[in-house]
Amino acid sequence: QVQLVESGGGLVQAGGSLRLSCAASGRTFTNDAMAWFRQAPGKEREIVAAVNWSGGNFTYLDSMKGRVTISRDNAKNTVDLQMNSLKPEDTAVYYCALALFVGRYTLPPATKYDYWGRGTQVTVSS
Numbered sequence: 001q002v003q004l005v006e007s008g009g010g011l012v013q014a015g016g017s018l019r020l021s022c023a024a025s026g027r028t029f030t031n032d033a034m035a036w037f038r039q040a041p042g043k044e045r046e047i048v049a050a051v052n053w054s055g056g057n058f059t060y061l062d063s064m065k066g067r068v069t070i071s072r073d074n075a076k077n078t079v080d081l082q083m084n085s086l087k088p089e090d091t092a093v094y095y096c097a098l099a100l101f102v103g104r105y106t107l108p109p110a111t112k113y114d115y116w117g118r119g120t121q122v123t124v125s126s
Contacts, residue, residue: 001026002115004097004116005117009094016124021080022081023076029098031053032102035051040091043092049068051107053105053106054105058070067083081094093119095116
């Protein structure tokens with residue numbers, strides 16, 4: 001049973017930084033993609049950042065480009081999201097997600113993520 005557990009959310013002032021972490025467990029992971037999504041109240045869930053298995057292919061939400069970096073450690077089955085220069089509009093629940101067996105270099109579409117964490121709240125005050 002795959003489990004994804006997020007940590008690192010919290011309350012931060014505008015302009016501040018947070019680092020989210022996600023630990024995956026439950027099976028041997030290979031050739032998967034990992035991502036962070038977010039969902040604000042009344043809005044649809046959107047992908048914030050994704051990284052392929054080899055760690056060389058990335059995608060970022062346009063509104064967060066230059067402020068966010070995704071990284072993964074395959075030895076530890078973890079994926080992190082470093083967020084800087086946070087804005088009140090970044091307030092949302094952030095979810096870690098995993099797409100199994102998509103290929104070493106592949107970034108799948110958002111609909112192909114199979115497993116999800118429970119989410120961690122990020123609140124940015126103005």
